[in-house]
Amino acid sequence: METRYFSLIPLLVGIYLLGSTFHIFSLNQEYIFYSVLAIILLIVILSKFYVSNKIKKIILHMNIKNSIYELQLTDESYYFIGFRIVGKENNNDIKIDYNSELQIAIDTVRRNKDRNLKVAIVTLLDPAPGSAILFYAKKDKDIEHLINEAILLKSMIESIAPHVTLEPISFKVNPVLPLPKVLGSVIYTGYIGQKKFDVKTDHIISGDYDIELGNILESSEIPIGIRSNDVFRHVGIFGSTGSGKSNTAALLSMELKKKGFDVIILDWHGEYKNLLRDFNVYDSQNFLVLNPIDTDDLTTMDIAELMGDALELTEPQKFLLYLGLEVLNQMHEFSFKTLLQVISANISDNTFMQRDVKFALTRKIIMLFSGLGEKLISSDNGYTYMDLGEKLRGGNIIDLSFIRSIKLRKLYALMILRFLLEYAIETRNKDRKMFIVIEEAQNYFNQMNTVISRALQEIRKFNVGLCIVSQSPSNVDQEVIKNTSIKIIHSIKSNIDKKVIADSLSLDKEGIQLMDKLDIGEALLVAPNLRKEVLIKVKKVV
Numbered sequence: 112m113e114t115r116y117f118s119l120i121p122l123l124v125g126i127y128l129l130g131s132t133f134h135i136f137s138l139n140q141e142y143i144f145y146s147v148l149a150i151i152l153l154i155v156i157l158s159k160f161y162v163s164n165k166i167k168k169i170i171l172h173m174n175i176k177n178s179i180y181e182l183q184l185t186d187e188s189y190y191f192i193g194f195r196i197v198g199k200e201n202n203n204d205i206k207i208d209y210n211s212e213l214q215i216a217i218d219t220v221r222r223n224k225d226r227n228l229k230v231a232i233v234t235l236l237d238p239a240p241g242s243a244i245l246f247y248a249k250k251d252k253d254i255e256h257l258i259n260e261a262i263l264l265k266s267m268i269e270s271i272a273p274h275v276t277l278e279p280i281s282f283k284v285n286p287v288l289p290l291p292k293v294l295g296s297v298i299y300t301g302y303i304g305q306k307k308f309d310v311k312t313d314h315i316i317s318g319d320y321d322i323e324l325g326n327i328l329e330s331s332e333i334p335i336g337i338r339s340n341d342v343f344r345h346v347g348i349f350g351s352t353g354s355g356k357s358n359t360a361a362l363l364s365m366e367l368k369k370k371g372f373d374v375i376i377l378d379w380h381g382e383y384k385n386l387l388r389d390f391n392v393y394d395s396q397n398f399l400v401l402n403p404i405d406t407d408d409l410t411t412m413d414i415a416e417l418m419g420d421a422l423e424l425t426e427p428q429k430f431l432l433y434l435g436l437e438v439l440n441q442m443h444e445f446s447f448k449t450l451l452q453v454i455s456a457n458i459s460d461n462t463f464m465q466r467d468v469k470f471a472l473t474r475k476i477i478m479l480f481s482g483l484g485e486k487l488i489s490s491d492n493g494y495t496y497m498d499l500g501e502k503l504r505g506g507n508i509i510d511l512s513f514i515r516s517i518k519l520r521k522l523y524a525l526m527i528l529r530f531l532l533e534y535a536i537e538t539r540n541k542d543r544k545m546f547i548v549i550e551e552a553q554n555y556f557n558q559m560n561t562v563i564s565r566a567l568q569e570i571r572k573f574n575v576g577l578c579i580v581s582q583s584p585s586n587v588d589q590e591v592i593k594n595t596s597i598k599i600i601h602s603i604k605s606n607i608d609k610k611v612i613a614d615s616l617s618l619d620k621e622g623i624q625l626m627d628k629l630d631i632g633e634a635l636l637v638a639p640n641l642r643k644e645v646l647i648k649v650k651k652v653v
């Protein structure tokens with residue numbers, strides 16, 4: 112009964128008692144008038160309560176009746192009644208744990224063994240994607256009885272899980288319902304709420320893909336993927352640490368290699384050799400030596416820029432380095448020892464300022480390149496960009512984790528990337544398709560790195576797809592993120608990173624909230640072959 116009817120009761124009782132007090136001993140006309148008035152009002156209220164409840168019951172009953180389906184398993188038939196699970200709107204900012212609320216309710220209902228109906232949670236696609244509860248029973252049971260029990264169970268669940276409502280589902284034609292293999296087992300997607308599944312099925316399903324990534328989150332039966340040729344418009348994989356980025360990048364690399372791509376993974380933390388066992392691995396035992404001399408089109412200025420970026424050089428220091436590199440280029444020789452000698456001997460230090468710049472630059476070079484640096488970058492047996500491009504065919508993992516100095520690691524990785532891009536531009540990459548995975552991309556694409564950002568725009572037409580992987584998209588140049596046409600967004604916890612991604616995708620408030628609710632391996636996929644973003648569960652590699 113609605114609360115406004117309750118508020119009328121004290122008023123009626125008041126009127127009646129008033130009348131009684133004044134006329135308790137005399138049965139006069141006024142007393143009879145008040146009594147009759149009170150009784151009429153009481154009758155009106157009670158009848159309203161009864162009718163409104165009855166109407167609700169009838170409507171619900173009819174809805175449910177329209178939602179009873181028959182399910183034929185191998186040797187048994189069942190009736191089932193389905194309810195879509197809808198999270199109630201939450202206006203205050205308190206975080207509601209819909210999942211555990213619902214789980215407690217379901218457990219309570221399932222514990223009651225006396226019931227005819229059993230309960231299962233399934234994901235459904237039709238009439239719209241979402242999660243649903245099924246109440247089901249053997250077909251020989253009385254339908255009316257089942258309906259009454261379903262109504263009862265529905266209200267039990269709603270009262271134990273107050274932030275969840277169950278809406279009867281009606282399927283227009285045949286229900287498309289991926290049922291659990293064994294009825295009664297709870298398939299629990301962990302996502303409740305209509306808003307999340309606002310995407311219409313015909314918006315998301317696309318048969319137009321040749322790289323399968325997994326299945327849509329609402330259904331383990333519907334595979335989903337991307338087109339391999341779309342990777343040339345670049346890929347962004349983002350997510351907090353442990354959200355499943357490396358697995359997704361490894362899956363993509365594996366599938367693209369099968370399609371004839373040459374894949375090169377710049378593996379910042381050394382995670383990929385365990386995931387992709389048939390890839391060539393370059394690590395501390397087997398590293399690639401880079402020769403920045405003999406670079407023809409790769410200008411000395413570009414090398415100076417990359418070194419300047421990795422070493423955090425000032426403009427005067429960068430200029431001095433450039434002068435030194437020019438001399439080495441003419442000598443056709445590169446080693447850090449000769450670079451230092453050239454800077455000391457060939458460049459004047461007449462003024463105090465020149466001496467200061469020179470001293471600071473040589474100090475930075477010495478600190479970085481004595482030891483491993485000397486071995487990694489050298490004209491002695493090193494690969495030029497042409498050699499490197501030719502060498503890295505098939506699947507390749509360049510494990511960078513053995514380089515302890517972050518500055519050296521960054522310079523070495525940047526040089527490899529720059530070499531590969533130069534190779535593609537120079538050769539126009541005819542008859543080849545390349546896919547370069549850049550882990551911890553914020554180290555390469557910070558705001559300052561113009562050399563790489565510029566090359567990124569140039570390589571579009573040369574069959575090179577870059578895959579930018581980052582746990583910290585707010586530290587990646589926003590232009591770079593915008594330049595990725597495929598985005599795979601795993602769970603993101605940090606608000607600033609969420610905002611950056613939401614802006615690049617024009618996500619609404621619900622989309623933003625969704626980003627930190629994803630489980631490991633779950634992601635929001637945006638790709639040119641999909642009409643709208645879709646939640647997916649990525650397949651696990653190995």
Ligand SMILES: Nc1ncnc2c1ncn2[C@@H]1O[C@H](COP(=O)(O)OP(=O)(O)OP(=O)(O)O)[C@@H](O)[C@H]1O
Nearest residue numbers: 351352353354355356357358582631632649650651
């Ligand atoms: N799609 C998936 N299905 C099931 N498990 C997964 C999936 N993706 C990743 N995992 C598991 O989750 C853990 C973290 O995965 P992964 O290393 O890919 O995350 P990450 O985001 O790259 O983390 P980090 O930033 O720390 O490298 C691993 O144990 C991995 O096996």
